Amino acid sequence: MSSSRYDNKSFTPAKAEARASQRRRVHGGSSAQPPMAFDVGYAAAPPAARVRTWRSTVVGIAIGFGIVLAFAMKWLMSYQIDSAQERHEQQKAMRAAAARCYELASNAAINACLKDVEARGREAQ
Structure with missing residues (x-):
């Protein structure tokens, strides 16, 4: 063995x-x-009571910041859309006014009308 x-x-x-x-x-x-x-x-x-650590605080702040950022982006988009719609309406009105200027009889009246429309367009902006 x-x-x-x-x-x-x-x-x-x-x-x-x-x-x-x-x-x-x-x-x-x-x-x-x-x-x-x-x-x-x-x-x-399991612990008797939840203990808040700095990590959970950072995660909570990050989630809150994300929510605030989402609302800010929503507001900014709606503001830009509204501004663009107003600008398009103003441009449409200026084009209509310029078209009416071309219905005048003389070139001097047409030029004076176009200058007046251009001045009102600058003033509106």
Whole structure:
């Protein structure tokens, strides 16, 4: 027979049960339940009250900033759309006024009317 480090004769079921009960006692298990594969002990229990950390504060601020930014972008888009509509209405009115100028009889009257329309357009802006 070859000599090995592990001697089967020294193993007894009583020693194995003593080791298992000691392991259960150390890791918080009971003899009725087998030990869990991953037991974290006190860390597994939920905290009594939620603790606010700086990370949760930063996340909350970032979410709030995102909401404010979304509302600001919505307002800016509606402002730009309204401004563009007003500008188009003014340009439409100027084109209509310029078209009426061309209905006049003389070139001098047409030029005077166009200058007047152009001056009113600059004044409106």
